[in-house]
Amino acid sequence: MKRYELIVIGAGPAGLSAAIEAAKVGMEVIVFDENARPGGQLFKQIHKFFGSKEHRAKVRGFKIGEDLLKEAEEAGVTVQLNATVVGLYPEKEVNVRIGDEIKHIKGDSVIIATGASEAVVNFPGWTLPGVIGAGAAQTMMNLHHIQPGKKVLMLGSGNVGLVVSYQLLQAGCEVAALVDAAPKIGGYGVHAAKVSRCGVPFYLSHTIKEVEGTDCVTGVTIAEVDSSFQFIPGTEKHFDVDTVCLAVGLNPMSQLAEMAQCQMEDNPKKAGFVPVADEYGRTSVDGIYVAGDVSGIEEASSAMIEGRIAGISVARDFEYVSEEEFKEKVEGFEAALGSLRQGMFAPENRGKNIEKTEEGIAVSKNLLKKGYLEEEVFTFPGVKKIKGLHPVIECTQNIPCNPCQDACPKGCIKIGEKITSLPDVDENSQCVGCGMCVASCSGQAIFLVNEDTGDGMGTVTLPYEFLPLPKVGDKGTALSRKGEKICEAEVVDIRTSPAYDHTSLLTMRVPSEFVMNARFYTG
Amino acid sequence: MRIEEHPILGKTEERKKVTFTYDGKEIEGYEGEPIAAALKAAGVMVHRHTRKGSPRGIFCAIGRCTDCVMVVDGKPNIRTCVTPLSEGMTVQTQHGCK
Numbered sequence: 001m002k003r004y005e006l007i008v009i010g011a012g013p014a015g016l017s018a019a020i021e022a023a024k025v026g027m028e029v030i031v032f033d034e035n036a037r038p039g040g041q042l043f044k045q046i047h048k049f050f051g052s053k054e055h056r057a058k059v060r061g062f063k064i065g066e067d068l069l070k071e072a073e074e075a076g077v078t079v080q081l082n083a084t085v086v087g088l089y090p091e092k093e094v095n096v097r098i099g100d101e102i103k104h105i106k107g108d109s110v111i112i113a114t115g116a117s118e119a120v121v122n123f124p125g126w127t128l129p130g131v132i133g134a135g136a137a138q139t140m141m142n143l144h145h146i147q148p149g150k151k152v153l154m155l156g157s158g159n160v161g162l163v164v165s166y167q168l169l170q171a172g173c174e175v176a177a178l179v180d181a182a183p184k185i186g187g188y189g190v191h192a193a194k195v196s197r198c199g200v201p202f203y204l205s206h207t208i209k210e211v212e213g214t215d216c217v218t219g220v221t222i223a224e225v226d227s228s229f230q231f232i233p234g235t236e237k238h239f240d241v242d243t244v245c246l247a248v249g250l251n252p253m254s255q256l257a258e259m260a261q262c263q264m265e266d267n268p269k270k271a272g273f274v275p276v277a278d279e280y281g282r283t284s285v286d287g288i289y290v291a292g293d294v295s296g297i298e299e300a301s302s303a304m305i306e307g308r309i310a311g312i313s314v315a316r317d318f319e320y321v322s323e324e325e326f327k328e329k330v331e332g333f334e335a336a337l338g339s340l341r342q343g344m345f346a347p348e349n350r351g352k353n354i355e356k357t358e359e360g361i362a363v364s365k366n367l368l369k370k371g372y373l374e375e376e377v378f379t380f381p382g383v384k385k386i387k388g389l390h391p392v393i394e395c396t397q398n399i400p401c402n403p404c405q406d407a408c409p410k411g412c413i414k415i416g417e418k419i420t421s422l423p424d425v426d427e428n429s430q431c432v433g434c435g436m437c438v439a440s441c442s443g444q445a446i447f448l449v450n451e452d453t454g455d456g457m458g459t460v461t462l463p464y465e466f467l468p469l470p471k472v473g474d475k476g477t478a479l480s481r482k483g484e485k486i487c488e489a490e491v492v493d494i495r496t497s498p499a500y501d502h503t504s505l506l507t508m509r510v511p512s513e514f515v516m517n518a519r520f521y522t523g
Numbered sequence: 524m525r526i527e528e529h530p531i532l533g534k535t536e537e538r539k540k541v542t543f544t545y546d547g548k549e550i551e552g553y554e555g556e557p558i559a560a561a562l563k564a565a566g567v568m569v570h571r572h573t574r575k576g577s578p579r580g581i582f583c584a585i586g587r588c589t590d591c592v593m594v595v596d597g598k599p600n601i602r603t604c605v606t607p608l609s610e611g612m613t614v615q616t617q618h619g620c621k
Contacts, residue, residue: 129580136584
């Protein structure tokens with residue numbers, strides 16, 4: 001029987017990171033992955049990630065994936081693709097199916113990094129072709145360059161539902177509505193706001209009643225639900241769509257841990273049935289570790305750090321690194337992970353109703369219920385009326401993210417030591433209009449505004465990630481945060497730069513009275 | 524339905540065109556892309572019918588749910604979302620379990 005020092009199951013962000021750390025200190029590592037390509041779901045993530053520099057914030061997911069693969073190669077990690085682990089036993093014996101064969105191998109240690117699978121909900125018509133998972137939509141458009149549909153209804157307002165809705169718009173699809181049975185939006189407000197301003201309506205406290213069609217989806221009916229999630233008669237709304245996309249959560253794919261007799265728990269804070277593990281990823285079975293979504297649903301940035309912690313922990317347990325080296329490394333990783341787990345959306349806050357920001361400002365209920373900010377936008381420290389050109393930062397929830405602070409060469413933007421603090425715009429600093437803050441904001445929540453250019457007009461510079469790119473001189477319409485047409489707008493500048501990483505900066509001229517409401521442009 | 528140019532991903536790389544048959548009809552797709560992607564681009568939604576005759580198509584697109592299985596080169600239960608397309612493949616709608 002072939003024997004390895006470390007077998008990693010899953011070549012996603014957690015598994016690859018774990019393998020890299022263990023291989024770097026000399027362990028013999030093999031990674032098995034059932035897919036034809038490594039990277040897990042990272043290569044479908046075309047948005048800029050949140051966090052700080054150490055988390056590779058403002059870098060797009062697929063680029064992080066490319067770098068991770070390169071690092072794995074340099075560390076000498078072997079990744080066996082098209083290899084499905086179908087059995088795992090407490091003695092660290094592994095059954096892996098490669099082609100039509102099942103191989104039986106043994107590890108001194110095993111790291112389970114199998115990730116998560118998408119949850120589904122049932123409703124009449126849910127099996128019809130055209131009802132797809134949000135992950136399927138991402139796979140089709142971002143990997144295979146195929147539109148998942150012409151007109152799509154999204155169910156689920158968590159970050160997956162919000163991000164995928166935006167990506168559908170980027171792929172040229174129409175998003176008819178974003179629907180969630182919950183009374184408030186589950187994901188980041190900034191993700192909701194960028195979908196809203198494109199004109200996508202949100203229906204909270206609504207869910208799907210029925211999907212229509214004989215051979216495939218031809219329409220969908222949603223209806224409002226009461227506080228016990230029962231349909232309220234007479235609230236039905238119909239949409240002619242060809243695709244219904246489900247983004248109703250993720251479940252840890254923990255079957256292998258259970259099979260290996262790891263102690264399991266149903267933990268709502270970890271979003272499902274997960275193996276019990278300590279801070280280093282060690283399960284109750286000696287030599288079996290877990291990392292990433294399989295041990296509790298979070299996101300790719302924390303999965304990568306968890307992977308590195310599990311990898312270095314295995315190396316420590318097998319005496320490849322000294323206790324001192326281990327401590328030094330793991331402390332750095334834990335600090336990075338700790339900062340990602342702060343703020344309103346921290347795992348410990350799951351299910352909690354947060355009324356105020358860390359600064360004591362009332363959380364915008366409009367943002368949570370409708371997907372966009374209204375007048376309350378002026379209560380946040382990033383939104384100020386200042387003479388001349390200045391950034392307006394519509395970042396109103398405490399999320400772990402701070403690239404805007406480093407982006408400004410003039411020091412106009414302050415977040416401070418605490419990564420979750422709301423960005424504050426300094427009224428006295430001189431904005432030179434470089435636009436680096438606009439392009440660096442992963443939430444696309446920063447605009448450069450000049451409220452009065454002297455002639456009753458003003459300018460708004462906004463992040464623009466769509467095709468075709470408007471041209472200078474184009475005349476179109478400015479849209480509000482809600483996505484409603486509010487006034488005529490002329491494109492006066494379009495800037496693209498490698499430093500902006502595929503985010504173009506569109507500057508439009510609008511009457512002064514609309515400057516603080518105009519947040520998107522349509523031709 | 525194919526995305527020729529994407530604001531973030533740029534222009535879709537040129538790939539080798541191949542011809543395959545879907546229920547006897549000749550269709551073009553790109554070599555190496557999943558069979559399901561080529562069918563989707565051609566507007567095919569139904570991949571199989573269950574024993575009771577209910578239609579199924581792409582659902583997860585990552586080889587997990589098995590909704591998209593078809594008969595490929597005479598072999599049933601092939602997950603078309605993770606099986607690469609090649610020249611001359613015979614792809615057929617699957618009826619019931621095989």
